Amino acid sequence: MTISLDSSQTIHPLATHDHQKCVNQALTTAEHLCVERGVQLTSIRHQVLSLIWESHKAVKAYDLLDRLKPLQQSAKPATIYRALDFLIEQGLIHRVESLNAFVGCRCSGHQHEQLLLICKHCQEVEERTATKVMQSLSEEFAQARFVAHSKAIEIHGICEKCKGISGD
Ligand SMILES: [Zn+2]
């Protein structure tokens, strides 16, 4: 039996959804991808990934360390950073540069560019592929003869859930 990863999965908006589904899907995808690529999803890496997936909020490394401590008493900052490096390298999480924080990737089955919509109220990050935007950007880069190394756009604002309660 072969396991086929569905890379064409539709991405639902975050406002109303069953988060347990996200968690299950993310962890199953991670397990399959690591087997496929012959890399080790060690228990620490798995725990860090699960902790990141507790929500769609961007989470900082030291918060992850606090949450990991009860599970792994010997965990040190280096433990977290090594696990985060691995998860980024495998495309399972994204670094949110403007917050110096991390968020689970909802389409890790394939390499992709990202538009990250970051809510300043609840810190949730919605990831969108924004194909048209990225295409336009590529054209701009070509005109400028500029070689872009990463194409991640981070936009700060208010999400649908927080719009009514934040007063913004
Ligand atoms: Zn979710």
Ligand SMILES: [Zn+2]
């Ligand atoms: Zn992603």
Ligand SMILES: [Zn+2]
């Ligand atoms: Zn929000």
